[in-house]
Amino acid sequence: MRNIIKRFIVLTTIPFLLSGCWDQRLLKEQKLILLIGYDKGHNGKIISNTDYPISKGVQNNSASTTKSTILTTEGETALDTLLHADLNISEKIDISKAQVVLFGEEMARQGLYKELDHIYRNPKGALGAKVAIIEGKARDAVRIKQEEANLNGQYYDEYLKSGEATGFFTNYNVQSVCPLLLKHTKDPLLPLLKISPERHRARSIGMALFNNEKMTGKLNVSESKMFLLLNGEKKQKVSFLLNTNNQDSQKEFIVIEILNNRQKTKLSVKNEAVTSILSSKLQYRITEYPKDQLTNPILLKKLNKTIQKRLTKKAEKTIAKLQAANCDGFGIEEEIRVHHHQLWKEKYKNADIKNIPIKAKLDLELINSGIIN
Structure with a gap:
């Protein structure tokens, strides 16, 4: 009888000691950023262009469709631009699902690590996000009106995967490229793309060469x-x-x-x-x-x-x-x-x-x- 009472007390006490889902993040409270583009701004500031999906809702008894919208903000650091972005939308910015991070060539020649640092050190950062360089402005790449995928983030993700499979690019993401930029041992070579707004598509033009964290040259x-x-x-x-x-x-x-x-x-x-x-x-x-x-x-x-x-x-x-x-x-x-x-x-x-x-x-x-x- 005593053993039964002890078991009953243990079983009834344990549920009160469990923490439950204390770290939950509700999707309805987040704006999932799928694509980020960084450019150099005036007076040393950084300009970010973020692309995130929004739902059009149900129309004519059909399933809801998804499109994306773009938000441009300026700040002192890469993370600061995202904090400014939070001031312009109703939900909280969430970059944990980002698929691709793009850098304009001018920004890449200045250095990449400071802009990737906030993603790399974040426990919920998008470490699997691919990194690529844009010849010109990353803004043009984020705003491209391509027709091959529903979302621009998905378009660049599939585009870079295809280039890696066919031998055009090296396979680098945030997790693999940041240690190289930080330790200054082996230098990375990152995909180099050129945007054709008239044709509504990106074009592979080779790879960007780096010395430590700065872009220093190009390969065709x-x-x-x-x-x-x-x-x-x-x-x-x-x-x-x-x-x-x-x-x-x-x-x-x-x-x-x-x-x-x-x-x-x-x-x-x-x-x-x-x-x-x-x-x-x-x-x-x-x-x-x-x-x-x-x-x-x-x-x-x-x-x-x-x-x-x-x-x-x-x-x-x-x-x-x-x-x-x-x-x-x-x-x-x-x-x-x-x-x-x-x-x-x-x-x-x-x-x-x-x-x-x-x-x-x-x-x-x-x-x-x-x-x-």
Whole structure:
């Protein structure tokens, strides 16, 4: 009997000790920001353009539809602009579901970390939000009247995912890019987009190069794909258009598709000087070659040699652009720190990547000419 009484007391007491849903956030009390764009304003201030969905309600006995609206505010910091936004709407601003954060080029050249800090340190921040750079103003990107998705935040989210899958961009979000900006080790390369208001769409123009947290240069689309190969990031359907004629006045184009990539970074040390060698073994197939005659083994051998020469030249140009921008996108300093720690401490800690020789070594193998095999 005593055991039954004890159990009854415990069971009736426990519910009063439970805290319940003390941290609940009701959707009807929030304005969910799906897209944020930051630009540099006057006198060092920051301008944010936020895009959030609103419901049109039920019309003609049909289901409610959703559209988005844009709010522009100015403040001293990125978070301050959002606090100002709270003063203009009936509900509370909530960025925990943000899908994409965009930066205008001028803002990116000034630095990104201060603007991402409030998201990164927030326990409910949108750490999965993708980060991209806009050539021009982020305002134009947020206000674009695209027709491919219901909401602009969804449009850019799908757009960047597609670019990552096809080998145009690196895969960075707030959670992955902030440590690189903060620790100043490996430098990030972020998607670079250009807005065409007349065509109501965004266009990929390459990737933005960074040194620490500041944008310092650009790669075009072809160079961006080459960077991803040299960096060992395996992507599907990475294609290159190459001129196989040695004379630029007489162009004979070929399109190849990289099927497999085995990449390795090697460090060569001589007289306490480090040289980085980026080796890639590429297997490819020919997807277009109007000149044809691909059944001829002699022609194929000559063609493979020409393709290797062209791609090596493109790789060297890509590396030269990274070094000119002092962008350590390959993480070479980190490689030196891991494999030659004492030498790194004495000579290469926080060294400029432009002062470290970087060589590209490409080995190509044709496995499908598109004719018989």
